Amino acid sequence: MSVGTLHAKVVLDDPSRIHCGNRDPVTGHINLRYAPGHGNASAELFGPLQVYVTLHGRAKTKIWKSNGQSTSIYRGRAPLFHQKALVYDDSFRAHPRDSTNFPFSLFFPEVAYAQVTDDFDEDPRYISQSSQRLPPSFQSSYHGFAHRYEAFVEYRVGVDVVMPRLDVHVNKPGEYEEPVIHYEGPRTTQLADRRPYDWRGSVSVRNELLLPEADRPQGFRQKTKALFGAGNFPTYAFDWVCLAPKDLYLGQPACFEIRIKARENECTATLIPEVRLQYFHVEIEAHTDVRADRTLFRCPESEGNYTVFEAAGAIDNTGPFSKANENTKIVNTQALGSGRIGGFSSSFATYNISHSYSARIKFGFELTGKVKEVDKEYGVIVHPPLEFAQPPAVAEAGPSVAGPSSLPPDAGGKAPDLPPYEPLPAYEATPSGKN
Structure with a gap:
């Protein structure tokens, strides 16, 4: 007994x-x-x-x-x-x-x-x-x-x-x-030594706002002709380059750099317009491939794409591109893993799960009352947190865009730079009891 x-x-x-x-x-x-x-x-x-x-x-x-x-x-x-x-x-x-x-x-x-x-x-x-x-x-x-x-x-x-x-x-x-x-995964001791993606393009505008104010169309007829591009207006053009990171780190912001340079051989405008970076939006999408045990012929597979992070980038200043800022803008996101959609893990693969990420960035140049939009998507690797948190490059996030914690990793027994963890759901057992 x-x-x-x-x-x-x-x-x-x-x-x-x-x-x-x-x-x-x-x-x-x-x-x-x-x-x-x-x-x-x-x-x-x-x-x-x-x-x-x-x-x-x-x-x-x-x-x-x-x-x-x-x-x-x-x-x-x-x-x-x-x-x-x-x-x-x-x-x-x-x-x-x-x-x-x-x-x-x-x-x-x-x-x-x-x-x-x-x-x-x-x-x-x-x-x-x-x-x-x-x-x-x-x-x-x-x-x-x-x-x-x-x-x-x-x-x-x-x-x-x-x-x-x-x-x-x-x-x-x-x-x-x-x-x-x-x-x-183990905290990363140093940043990956990989060159960022280097995207380039050009923007060209031609309208009456590039004329001196005294020479701009006046009256209904002239403004109507200008609206339909019937006037002989000057042109302003510039090249742009966007440096985008290939490696992202949990608990750290993603940092982007945008530069512009006038295309002097194409610019006929005597009035140089202000060019501003009106907005910068970042979205990170997860891509998960899964497979099951081999059947008679193959391993059944499935896949899914879903957004895990979405945020407006914090631009280092609201002024136009100028010589004072070397025609360059620095943009930081909030700390990865603290977005409004939820936390996420680093990139990984196992026998039966492959989990990767892509980043989609959208930004717009504003000049002469018009906005020229750029939309790019590219693959990134998400790494575990850094051993020691790095400060943002230049851009400082506003009150609604939280940056990484300045606390050391073990402060208070917590890891504040990591994304919040969602509890695992109960997994359905098989009828036979084998799961």
């Missing part, structure tokens, strides 16, 4: 903390509470006790495919690692309803080392070797035409309790009751 039950519970010191890399410990304690068995209300528990803590991670996908008449569900399972640590191995004594805590400190591994058990096709979008970089915590759910997917990367802490030679029932958290640990 059982002498009672040990109720085991995992308690994290900071459940909301995002742990960066394998040097940022996961700390907490195992709480054990003893409940005596039936008929042994006052009996104490005494004997050898072993308490183990497990830290494990996995990447998982679930894909729905519909042909209009029926829907099939496919799953992709990719274990990342599973490690077990002994936190207590000694004699143990407990009175009824006693509660005892056993502290622990765990570290993530540098790389994933679990062997994937499912069969996946070779594909350059995904990583097939077992020693892949440990991916960040991640979740995505997408509904598209005739297809749908759910995907996540999660890390959990579990507990095992053993009392050799004693008939003690252990009540411990099940797989989906274990607390989730939020993980991001």
